[in-house]
Amino acid sequence: MKNFIRLATSVVVVLTLLLCSAAFSQEADVELPDEPFAAEGDELEALEGADMVIGLEPVMEEAAPAVEVPLPTHVTVSDLPNDDGTGLVVEFEKAPGETEALTYTVSVGAGPDGPWQEIGGFPATKKWKEEARHYYPAFFLFQKGRAGMSKNFHMFVIQELGDNVPLETGVEYFVRLTASVGDVSRNYAEILSATPEEQWFDTGRTNVLIFAVLFGATILYFIARARRDPNLFIRKISGLDAVDEAIGRATEMGRPILYLNGIDTLAALPTLAALNILGRVARRVANYESSLIVPCKDPIVLTVAQEIVKAGYTDAGRPDAYNPDSIFFLTEDQFSYAAGVCGIMMRDKPAANFLMGYYAAESLILAETGADTGAIQIAGTDAVHQLPFFVTTCDYTLIGEELYAASAYLSREPLILGSLKGQDMAKVFMMVMIIVGTLLVTFGIAFIKDFFLALG
Amino acid sequence: MQFFRKQFPVLLAFVMGMLLFVQYFVPSKLSKGFYEGFADWLIVIAGFAAIFAIASLLHYHMGKIRKRVLGYGFSVITIVAFIQMLVLGFVFHYRPGTPAGWEYQWLFVPMQATMFATLAFFIASAAFRAFRARTWEALALLLAGLIVMIGRVPIGEFISPHLSTFSDWILNNPNMAGYRGILLGVALAQIAIAVRIIFGIERTYMGGGD
Amino acid sequence: MEKVQKPSFIERFLQLDRRIIYTLVVLAVAIPLLFPMGLPIKVTSEVQSVYDTIESLPEGSHMLLAVDYDPASMPELYPMMKAVMRHVIEKKHKLVIPVLWPNGPNLVAQAIEELKVDYPDWTSGEDYVFLGYQVGTAIVIISMGSSFSRTFPHDFYGSTTKTMPLIKEYDKFAQTDYMVMLEAGSTGDSWIIFATEPYDVEVAAGVTAVVAPQYYPFLQAKQINGILGGLKGAAEYELLIDKPAMAVSAMDSQSIVHALIFVVIIIANIFAFVLAGQKRRQAREEA
Numbered sequence: 001m002k003n004f005i006r007l008a009t010s011v012v013v014v015l016t017l018l019l020c021s022a023a024f025s026q027e028a029d030v031e032l033p034d035e036p037f038a039a040e041g042d043e044l045e046a047l048e049g050a051d052m053v054i055g056l057e058p059v060m061e062e063a064a065p066a067v068e069v070p071l072p073t074h075v076t077v078s079d080l081p082n083d084d085g086t087g088l089v090v091e092f093e094k095a096p097g098e099t100e101a102l103t104y105t106v107s108v109g110a111g112p113d114g115p116w117q118e119i120g121g122f123p124a125t126k127k128w129k130e131e132a133r134h135y136y137p138a139f140f141l142f143q144k145g146r147a148g149m150s151k152n153f154h155m156f157v158i159q160e161l162g163d164n165v166p167l168e169t170g171v172e173y174f175v176r177l178t179a180s181v182g183d184v185s186r187n188y189a190e191i192l193s194a195t196p197e198e199q200w201f202d203t204g205r206t207n208v209l210i211f212a213v214l215f216g217a218t219i220l221y222f223i224a225r226a227r228r229d230p231n232l233f234i235r236k237i238s239g240l241d242a243v244d245e246a247i248g249r250a251t252e253m254g255r256p257i258l259y260l261n262g263i264d265t266l267a268a269l270p271t272l273a274a275l276n277i278l279g280r281v282a283r284r285v286a287n288y289e290s291s292l293i294v295p296c297k298d299p300i301v302l303t304v305a306q307e308i309v310k311a312g313y314t315d316a317g318r319p320d321a322y323n324p325d326s327i328f329f330l331t332e333d334q335f336s337y338a339a340g341v342c343g344i345m346m347r348d349k350p351a352a353n354f355l356m357g358y359y360a361a362e363s364l365i366l367a368e369t370g371a372d373t374g375a376i377q378i379a380g381t382d383a384v385h386q387l388p389f390f391v392t393t394c395d396y397t398l399i400g401e402e403l404y405a406a407s408a409y410l411s412r413e414p415l416i417l418g419s420l421k422g423q424d425m426a427k428v429f430m431m432v433m434i435i436v437g438t439l440l441v442t443f444g445i446a447f448i449k450d451f452f453l454a455l456g
Numbered sequence: 457m458q459f460f461r462k463q464f465p466v467l468l469a470f471v472m473g474m475l476l477f478v479q480y481f482v483p484s485k486l487s488k489g490f491y492e493g494f495a496d497w498l499i500v501i502a503g504f505a506a507i508f509a510i511a512s513l514l515h516y517h518m519g520k521i522r523k524r525v526l527g528y529g530f531s532v533i534t535i536v537a538f539i540q541m542l543v544l545g546f547v548f549h550y551r552p553g554t555p556a557g558w559e560y561q562w563l564f565v566p567m568q569a570t571m572f573a574t575l576a577f578f579i580a581s582a583a584f585r586a587f588r589a590r591t592w593e594a595l596a597l598l599l600a601g602l603i604v605m606i607g608r609v610p611i612g613e614f615i616s617p618h619l620s621t622f623s624d625w626i627l628n629n630p631n632m633a634g635y636r637g638i639l640l641g642v643a644l645a646q647i648a649i650a651v652r653i654i655f656g657i658e659r660t661y662m663g664g665g666d
Numbered sequence: 667m668e669k670v671q672k673p674s675f676i677e678r679f680l681q682l683d684r685r686i687i688y689t690l691v692v693l694a695v696a697i698p699l700l701f702p703m704g705l706p707i708k709v710t711s712e713v714q715s716v717y718d719t720i721e722s723l724p725e726g727s728h729m730l731l732a733v734d735y736d737p738a739s740m741p742e743l744y745p746m747m748k749a750v751m752r753h754v755i756e757k758k759h760k761l762v763i764p765v766l767w768p769n770g771p772n773l774v775a776q777a778i779e780e781l782k783v784d785y786p787d788w789t790s791g792e793d794y795v796f797l798g799y800q801v802g803t804a805i806v807i808i809s810m811g812s813s814f815s816r817t818f819p820h821d822f823y824g825s826t827t828k829t830m831p832l833i834k835e836y837d838k839f840a841q842t843d844y845m846v847m848l849e850a851g852s853t854g855d856s857w858i859i860f861a862t863e864p865y866d867v868e869v870a871a872g873v874t875a876v877v878a879p880q881y882y883p884f885l886q887a888k889q890i891n892g893i894l895g896g897l898k899g900a901a902e903y904e905l906l907i908d909k910p911a912m913a914v915s916a917m918d919s920q921s922i923v924h925a926l927i928f929v930v931i932i933i934a935n936i937f938a939f940v941l942a943g944q945k946r947r948q949a950r951e952e953a
Binding site for chain 3: 491492495496498499502503550551552557560561564565566568569571572573575576577579580581583584585587588589598601602605606608609610611612613614617620627628631632635636639
Binding site for chain 3: 157159160332333334335358360361372383384385
């Protein structure tokens with residue numbers, strides 16, 4: 001019967017494949033991919049033809065009139081805002097009659113008469129002030145010179161004098177602006193000068209500071225409040241409720257528990273969140289007298305994981321049961337790590353697998369192998385694109401921020417729960433901003449949008 | 457001693473956390489120099505951590521070999537492969553045309569590609585086993601998944617050009633909406649955990665108690 | 667003795683040995699590779715814009731190709747890398763290639779060797795600089811903002827970078843005219859946060875299909891100007907530069923595997939639906 005099923009499925013799929021092949025074979029002889037590109041090519045040829053007519057004919061065949069080189073009317077050179085005192089910025093409103101053929105060149109000299117060193121050039125279609133808004137101060141809803149943020153103003157940053165020689169703080173530099181069309185060039189009448197100065201506060205990040213302080217303060221406020229009133233509500237997270245069940249089951253079956261911290265380094269917050277949960281799991285494992293396996297991908301995570309598990313066993317009053325060999329370094333390579341972990345799953349048959357932290361393409365390889373061994377699996381990640389794989393193959397999945405809430409949920413420690421409350425408040429604020437901002441932008445009022453743009 | 461185990465790490469996390477926070481808002485030379493120095497130290501520490509990794513790797517596998525546990529043969533292969541790759545790497549460098557380069561191209565590359573390729577098999581078997589429309593929500597997910605899957609490859613374009621347009625719409629609208637929602641939640645949670653760590657409220661990651 | 671009820675055909679089908687599915691996947695990959703069908707490949711706008719940008723840059727523009735993948739993602743990203751490099755060489759742009767994944771450099775070296783067969787005059791140090799690998803990911807990116815030659819004192823081949831003609835004119839991230847990053851993970855986030863956004867450099871991402879959804883929000887926010895997504899993106903690019911190669915030939919396989927999974931999911935759902943109906947009926951009868 002088994003053979004029959006194999007045969008039947010093979011026949012069904014091979015037939016499907018054959019049908020597909022038959023359907024497509026009509027197309028197979030045709031050079032299909034050429035079609036869109038032929039059109040593209042034609043267009044390109046047509047454009048090239050147009051260029052010949054517009055650009056070259058008058059210049060080459062007739063005694064062409066003198067080429068007009070437009071110049072901007074007002075140019076300024078000033079210290080580059082918000083830097084370490086090694087930059088100047090040239091700004092000007094686009095010249096009347098600017099064309100694509102126009103290029104600007106900036107030269108720097110030690111004195112008003114040169115000698116001039118060419119620093120760089122750019123076509124009139126590039127280097128817009130609007131694209132470099134991060135250099136400019138932002139304060140709440142107001143951004144200095146917001147009028148200059150449209151694509152009407154050019155800006156060019158000078159940070160070195162060629163060959164990687166930086167500008168010196170406090171030294172006056174002279175700047176010459178040249179506009180050229182083809183071989184014809186004109187200099188801006190005035191030679192301008194400015195001195196680079198060092199700044200001690202990046203005004204472009206004022207809004208970020210306001211937000212960071214407000215949000216940080218909200219969290220700290222709720223933490224302080226939790227100290228006074230420790231009875232905070234936290235919604236049920238099934239994946240975390242199942243931690244005890246998973247450990248209990250592994251203990252009953254006499255099989256180990258596998259805990260993974262993800263594939264990122266200690267500097268990544270999902271790894272820290274995973275390590276926090278490991279601390280709680282280790283304590284429970286020690287209480288249940290089960291065994292824990294923690295293969296690590298990062299050497300620093302390894303040393304931290306060893307400390308955490310050791311502390312977990314000590315806190316549970318079972319320091320003797322701690323086995324440092326059960327927390328080990330496997331490899332630093334992503335897929336070799338996946339292969340190694342799959343090997344452990346197949347050989348040691350853990351009854352519970354915890355997959356916490358950051359995962360990339362190896363997520364399904366790990367979770368599907370775990371599912372194959374029949375283990376109860378609890379995953380938790382903020383890698384959104386891996387969530388579908390975990391949801392499909394694991395018994396429980398902590399989605400995004402649930403991973404970060406896990407530590408609070410498992411410990412029920414009021415201070416950590418308080419931070420969750422602060423986080424929720426910030427979320428409410430963001431939701432209100434999104435709704436109000438969307439409505440306002442729909443009706444053409446853009447100040448909330450500008451505020452968030454100024455954050456970047 | 458207790459101070460260095462308990463309080464000092466918390467203090468260090470607080471000082472460095474605050475310094476880096478302030479540094480973000482200060483563009484001066486001093487601040488830039490501090491950040492570059494910090495970055496250099498991170499690279500140095502990461503380099504030294506490799507020693508722990510190697511020690512752990514050898515200790516773990518030697519232990520398995522000594523105890524003759526199930527599958528200890530793999531540990532023998534690991535140690536032999538580790539030593540010979542280390543020697544070849546030091547002597548010849550990993551460049552095309554050297555013995556180490558040969559190993560890279562003809563052993564490492566195919567083995568890695570094989571591991572990645574197993575994904576195709578796992579996706580098929582997971583889809584067959586677990587991708588079921590048990591509820592209305594699951595049915596919606598299933599349909600969206602099927603449309604995106606088929607709309608993203610030439611066969612979808614062949615069946616109907618609208619399929620790829622619809623699949624793009626699903627990706628760029630409902631999918632993106634959900635994605636952004638999760639992302640915002642994650643970002644806020646990350647700030648909260650950062651505050652907890654900087655202020656020493658969360659210390660589990662240091663191997664300490666609550 | 668209690669009679670054990672024999673599982674029905676549907677029940678047994680739903681418990682199908684996964685090795686049968688694996689075999690079908692092998693067939694679905696292998697058959698189209700052996701007998702190509704030439705399914706039409708439509709060029710998407712996100713790929714077209716990468717091509718158009720490289721095409722529109724003036725000769726000698728500075729381009730950065732960040733290689734952040736390793737052999738595991740080679741089937742998807744290697745054809746993409748070669749196609750982009752070929753385009754850059756043909757347009758006579760200057761190319762600097764850093765690698766932030768430890769097992770990536772040899773793939774670049776291999777691609778350079780292969781391309782040198784077609785472009786023997788393409789010279790290291792003048793037309794391109796292959797910086798090799800440096801440990802530290804985000805730190806390396808930040809450091810490249812101030813100097814390539816300080817971050818990578820030697821290139822992959824051991825030559826000093828500081829004295830190279832190309833590095834003399836192109837030593838800072840801010841001097842980049844266009845960047846393409848090939849990503850198999852989240853290193854691209856760091857490039858955007860620490861380099862392309864602060865220095866206003868236009869960038870495109872060439873990514874594996876698995877991580878592609880992660881990069882679409884950047885495209886919508888205009889933080890990247892194009893995406894080459896997975897094998898299909900590579901195939902589209904090969905067609906755009908008119909050099910169909912590995913990716914184009916593998917597209918039929920991908921289509922058929924997608925179709926197979928499609929069919930498998932539908933069959934499994936129909937059977938599961940029928941089984942659920944049967945069980946409900948049985949339960950009613952027993953009641």
